[in-house]
């Protein structure tokens with residue numbers, strides 16, 4: 451049985467549906483990503499999972515429990531990341547961990563949790579004096595202090611510098627390795643591609659895609675983009691006929707070819723046979739970013755296409 455199930459979820463604000471028929475399930479031990487543009491309905495969805503909001507239609511189960519009716523039991527097995535405003539600036543790291551551990555039936559040892567998260571020498575420091583990365587590590591510790599089976603982490607690394615972000619990513623991987631299921635809300639595609647086993651993409655309140663990052667990339671984006679400047683002109687028809695080639699575009703002397711690994715191999719063979727050199731050859735694998743841009747934007751204010759995004763290769 452999945453640990454978290456969301457079925458036909460609908461939530462309206464002032465009669466306007468902001469989540470509309472969203473369904474997915476999260477298996478025990480996964481890192482499951484909820485992705486989508488700003489205002490897509492991600493936070494509303496996970497707040498329904500946490501029992502903080504009541505669905506207008508559809509249902510949610512966490513370990514078989516209704517998060518609204520069974521709020522106290524669900525709170526014991528689902529750790530949630532606090533928002534910054536929920537902690538007093540004057541509370542120390544140690545006080546916060548001790549206080550929150552008292553809410554749970556089977557709390558973790560908060561001192562060793564603090565050590566695992568690199569906060570052991572911050573225990574006496576006030577929350578308001580922590581760096582952004584330290585605050586996020588404290589929020590992770592507070593989400594884990596009740597020894598939950600699953601944690602909800604909502605835009606955990608927004609605003610962190612690249613090094614702090616990587617540290618937090620490693621901590622999220624450690625959480626999964628310890629057997630805790632992670633429901634991760636993010637709009638950072640690099641984060642989702644690195645961490646998530648599966649993702650749900652929400653756009654305009656509806657489910658736009660569900661699958662592993664690799665599945666979404668292969669379904670939605672051209673897997674490989676090849677750009678080069680040939681030393682002599684090449685007939686477009688010959689390039690279009692290369693195995694796996696999906697499209698060819700020539701802009702002045704520059705050629706951009708969308709295809710697969712097979713296309714790259716065949717292109718190199720063709721170029722060698724014709725004794726043509728490929729100037730400024732660039733080969734890029736499609737990323738979840740490309741798939742995301744292809745999948746979303748129908749409902750958002752600023753649509754962009756995967757091809758428009760890939761043009762920066764040329």
Ligand SMILES: Nc1ncnc2c1ncn2[C@@H]1O[C@H](COP(=O)(O)OP(=O)(O)OP(=O)(O)O)[C@@H](O)[C@H]1O
Pocket residue numbers: 463464468486487488489490491492493494495637
């Ligand atoms: N309490 C509320 N009352 C009215 N509208 C709300 C409320 N909370 C959220 N909304 C609206 O619902 C929509 C979805 O919001 P939500 O926070 O779930 O999106 P999100 O995908 O998490 O966005 P972001 O990435 O910007 O955080 C938005 O248009 C938002 O303005």
